[in-house]
Amino acid sequence: MNSETKKSTLIALGEFFNDTLLYYKDNDHIPKNKELKNEIAIAAELVEVVHSENGWFTKDSVMAVYQAWANALEHDKVERWLSHYDLESNKNTKVGVIMAGNLPLVGLHDALSVIISGNVLHAKVSSKDRSLMMFVLKVIQKLIPNPEQVQLVERLNDVDCLIATGSDNSARYFDYYFKDKKRIIRKNRTSIAVLIGDESEEELNGLSHDIFRHFGLGCRNVTKLYLPQGYNLDDVFKALFHYQEIANHNKYANNYDYNKAVYLLNKIELIENGFLLMKEDEGIHSPVGVLFYEFYDTIEEVKSIIEDRKDELQCVVSNAALPQRVPFGAAQSPELWDYADGVDTIEFLLN
DSSP: OOHHHHHHHHHHHHHHHHHHHHHHHOTTOOOSSGGGHHHHHHHHHHHHHGGGTOTTOOHHHHHHHHHHHHHHTSHHHHHHHHTTSOOSOOOOOEEEEEOOOSSTTTTHHHHHHHHHTTOEEEEEOOGGGHHHHHHHHHHHHHHSSOGGGEEEOSOOSSOSEEEEEOOHHHHHHHHHHTTTSEEEEEOOOEEEEEOOSOOOHHHHHHHHHHHHGGGGOSTTSEEEEEEETTOOHHHHHHHHGGGGGGGGSHHHHHHHHHHHHHHHHTTOOOEEOSSOEEEEOSOSOOOTTEEEEEEESOHHHHHHHHHHTGGGEEEEEESSOOTTEEOTTOTTOOOTTOOGGGOOHHHHHHO
16 A cells, blocks of 8 residues: 555545444435445444443443544544655564453554554454454455455464553563564553643533543543642532443442442541542552542642653643643543554554
């Protein structure tokens, strides 16, 4: 593929996601690419049924991911992303990608990076996101000139380099097993929010999405709040209240109840509202159903914490001028150039 074909492929995939959203609302919707009409119908159906494979993948969660990709793959954004690279060459390197399954289609950015860089994708799909991820990869096979550029595999015995996402424990295994390969190995990360006290109601509402979208399972979900001394936590609780229905989700409720029981047995002081436990804690990786918080005296103090823990952080939600900062409500909507762990995947694959 030349660079223009690569760009048009990404734009067509964005249109596919947008058409799926429109078809889901109206089955009479006519897609831009009529050859993908059947695939669009299947993608819309998966919105309703994929939770049977992974109970965390609710309709709202899958729809949010479709919308995020439809937005990310708009023409101007694709042009901006790829304008920094020389994409005319095709190296045909076999790149193994071990995908996570904590969120729907969480491995798609890595897959697209391999394809756009002119290499051959060997995708090992997570069992937690098997149906949806494999289906979208098959859609991509229909969009590219050479479908053989996308290989769905169970083992990565024959790859030249590797991109793997997993836990800290699995990262050690990947590092050892693929020690002779060029590789990107991603470990556990999380995100924090730093409030300065002048946030608007709209911004705090955005924070609620940063915390609860996908039940807090992603590395871009906020799991810790840094608050100025004297901050009234009622302002946060008020903004979070419209997510109260999350308590009706069985898996989330089980985590909430379990963590509450453990904390109470250990006589740990909590603030809670029936669907979220808030615990004052210096840690940043809170479990599902729990949000850590900590008060600070100066913003310089927070900057020092961020610097010390930068290898654990994916993004920082705040109005303050801080490293890795994103606006309130934008944590779960990364742009194409917002690389995981700050490592430029395209640059890695081209060199």
